[in-house]
Structure formats: structure tokens, C-alpha cells
Amino acid sequence: MGVWTxxxxxxxxxxxxxxxxxLPLCHVRLQDDARYPWLVLIPRGPELVEIEDLSPADRVRLxxxxxxxxxxxxxxxxxxxxxxxKLNIGALGNVxxxxxxxxxxxxxxxxxxxxxxxxxxxxxxxxxxxxxxxxLARIQLGL
Amino acid sequence: MGVWTxxxxxxxxxxxxxxxxxLPLCHVRLQDDARYPWLVLIPRGPELVEIEDLSPADRVRLxxxxxxxxxxxxxxxxxxxxxxxKLNIGALGNVxxxxxxxxxxxxxxxxxxxxxxxxxxxxxxxxxxxxxxxxLARIQLGL
Numbered sequence: 001m002g003v004w005t006x007x008x009x010x011x012x013x014x015x016x017x018x019x020x021x022x023l024p025l026c027h028v029r030l031q032d033d034a035r036y037p038w039l040v041l042i043p044r045g046p047e048l049v050e051i052e053d054l055s056p057a058d059r060v061r062l063x064x065x066x067x068x069x070x071x072x073x074x075x076x077x078x079x080x081x082x083x084x085x086k087l088n089i090g091a092l093g094n095v096x097x098x099x100x101x102x103x104x105x106x107x108x109x110x111x112x113x114x115x116x117x118x119x120x121x122x123x124x125x126x127x128x129x130x131x132x133x134x135x136l137a138r139i140q141l142g143l
Numbered sequence: 144m145g146v147w148t149x150x151x152x153x154x155x156x157x158x159x160x161x162x163x164x165x166l167p168l169c170h171v172r173l174q175d176d177a178r179y180p181w182l183v184l185i186p187r188g189p190e191l192v193e194i195e196d197l198s199p200a201d202r203v204r205l206x207x208x209x210x211x212x213x214x215x216x217x218x219x220x221x222x223x224x225x226x227x228x229k230l231n232i233g234a235l236g237n238v239x240x241x242x243x244x245x246x247x248x249x250x251x252x253x254x255x256x257x258x259x260x261x262x263x264x265x266x267x268x269x270x271x272x273x274x275x276x277x278x279l280a281r282i283q284l285g286l
Contacts, residue, residue, distance in 0.1 A: 050230055052210045059206045067195045067202070087193055089234040094249055094257035097229070106237055114237035119258035 007044040010098040016123070018130050021143040025061035026101075028069065028141065030076075030134055033123030037076030037084060037105035039069045039137065048099035051091060062101065069103040072140035077105040079136055092118060150187040153241040159266070161273050164286040168204035169244075171212065171284065173219075173277055176266030180219035180227060180248040182212045182280065191242035194234060205244065212246040215283035220248040222279055235261060 009027065017029035017040055031038035043054060043062060054062060070087045077084040084105035091101045104117055112120040126133055152170065160172035160183055174181035186197060186205060197205060213230045220227040227248035234244045247260055255263040269276055280286075 050213065051206065051232065052213055056207070059210070060203050063194065063202045063206045064199070070193065070195055086236055086240070087234075088237065089194065090259070091230075091232040092249075092259060093229055094231065115262035116233070116235060116259040 006046040008046075009042065010096050012096040013040070013042065013098075013100075018126070018134050020134050020137045021141065023061075023065045023068070023141060023143070025058055026065050028065075028137070028143075030126070030130070030137055031102070031104075031123065032125045032130070033117075034080060034126045034129070035111055035124050036117060037073045037080055037082065038117070039073055039076075039103045041065055041069055041101040041103065043099055049093065049097050050099065053099065066101055066103060068141055069101075072137050073103050073105040075140045076133060076137060077107075079133060082107050082110070088117065090116070090118065149189040151189075152185065153239050155239040156183070156185065156241075156243075161269070161277050163277050163280045164284065166204075166208045166211070166284060166286070168201055169208050171208075171280070171286075173269070173273070173280055174245070174247075174266065175268045175273070176260075177223060177269045177272070178254055178267050179260060180216045180223055180225065181260070182216055182219075182246045184208055184212055184244045184246065186242055192236065192240050193242065196242065209244055209246060211284055212244075215280050216246050216248040218283045219276060219280060220250075222276060225250050225253070231260065233259070233261065 017031050020028040020030050026041035026043050029040045031040055074084045085107045088104040088106050160174050163171040163173050169184035169186050172183045217227045228250045231247040231249050
């Protein structure tokens with residue numbers, strides 16, 4: 001996490017999400033899909049692919065930031081008009097290998113329920129509401 | 144984690160997985176699907192649904208046991224004849240709410256690749272190979 005750490009965001013994240021900000025470990029983005037309250041955490045570090053690539057101390061940060069993101073997702077759900085019934089936490093990376101953790105708020109009757117959201121269908125962009133939702137996420141995350 | 148902890152395994156796990164054993168935090172099971180090396184970690188505790196329901200200390204245990212399970216999944220993949228290219232870690236719980244973490248070894252060309260395995264298709268049971276694969280998982284996990 002020092003000044004010599006090289007972090008480069010994979011180009012796949014830009015078109016599919018909005019910048020929220022940086023927590024101590026993770027770069028945080030709002031997935032550009034207004035059908036779900038959905039944050040993506042990308043640990044900042046060079047060449048991270050699997051959770052085991054993180055130091056034990058950073059694994060602790062990752063799980064704590066995942067819990068923080070879950071709380072923010074609940075708040076985002078309220079803004080989107082959804083009561084989050086269950087969080088879905090996933091680190092897949094089959095398509096975009098850079099280590100990232102999805103934190104998605106789910107509810108019965110959402111488009112993919114009860115299946116996973118990943119690969120289900122094209123997102124519905126936040127459009128001109130993105131900025132206020134990013135701001136809400138920042139506030140919830142203490143950024 | 145004390146003697147007063149009530150842990151009851153949800154009935155959904157029995158028919159879909161084989162008992163592997165208990166790590167300090169998690170009950171571990173082998174998913175009964177020979178198409179993927181796939182372990183399921185179920186933290187032992189009463190009424191756990193979300194990761195935030197664990198104490199911070201148990202969250203640390205969960206992430207460390209997830210890393211251990213990932214190594215075991217790599218070894219299981221070799222036994223199944225697959226080289227694991229990517230781990231998929233997921234805590235969903237839309238169908239079975241009891242907190243559990245899937246640790247799945249994935250490879251290009253596997254049945255669900257690059258989509259998620261959850262909800263993709265019916266499993267292919269381990270059959271009479273289950274016992275030796277459970278044993279391998281136990282050895283890898285130090286059980």
C-alpha cells in the first residue's frame with residue numbers, strides 16, 4: 001500500500017461502472033446498472049488476481065471493506081426504491097481477471113432472482129442519476 | 144464458537160454435498176458436482192445470514208479458511224483432471240439463506256464458463272469417487 005505500489009485499473013471497469021472513491025485498500029465503483037444497488041471493490045495493488053494474492057493484513061481490510069460496502073448497498077437500495085433482502089458477495093474474475101469483489105443487493109422478484117446477476121443480462125444505466133447515487137455511496141462509505 | 148453455540152446445518156446442504164469436516168470456524172462440504180472442484184464453507188454459529196453477522200475475528204477466520212479452501216480446490220481440480228485457472232468465491236444465499244461461501248475452481252471450457260456456476264445446470268454427482276475426493280480435501284485442509 002506504499003508509494004511504490006503500482007495499481008492500474010483494468011480497462012473493463014470504466015465503461016461498466018462509475019468512480020466512487022478509494023477506501024484504505026479498495027478502489028470502489030458503482031456498477032452502472034440501476035436494477036440493483038451494486039458496488040465493486042478493487043483492491044489496489046499490482047497484479048492481484050486471487051484473494052490469496054493479498055497479504056493477510058489486506059485480506060482483513062478486504063473483508064471489513066466488504067461489510068462497509070454491504071451497508072452502503074442497503075442505503076443505495078432504499079434510494080433505488082428496493083429493500084435489500086440479501087447481499088450477494090462474489091469474487092469471480094472469469095472475464096476480467098483483476099481481483100475485484102462484487103457487493104450486490106438482491107430482492108425476490110429482481111430481474112435475476114434467485115439466480116446470480118453476473119452474466120444474466122445487460123445493465124440499465126443510472127444515466128443522469130449516477131452522480132447523486134455516487135454521492136450517496138461516498139457518504140455511506142465515509143468518503 | 145463456545146460450547147453454547149448453536150449450529151444447525153440447513154437441510155438443503157445434505158442432498159447436494161458431502162461432509163468434509165470442520166475447520167476452526169467453518170463446516171466444510173464437497174459440492175456433489177464432479178464437473179468442478181467445489182467446496183462450500185458454512186460458518187458454525189446461530190442464525191448467520193450475512194458476513195456482517197460474524198464477529199470481526201470470525202470474519203478474519205472466514206477469509207483465511209476461504210484461502211485454505213482455494214488451495215484444496217486446486218488439488219481437487221488436479222484429481223478431477225482439470226487445471227484450475229480461476230477461483231470463484233461467492234456468498235449468495237438467495238435460495239439457502241444460511242451463510243455459506245462457495246469456493247469453486249473454474250477453467251475455460253467448463254460447462255458454465257465464463258458465467259457463474261450457481262443456478263447454471265444440474266450437478267454430476269461424484270458417485271463412488273466421493274469418498275476418496277473427500278479424503279483428499281481433508282488432507283489438503285489439514286483435517
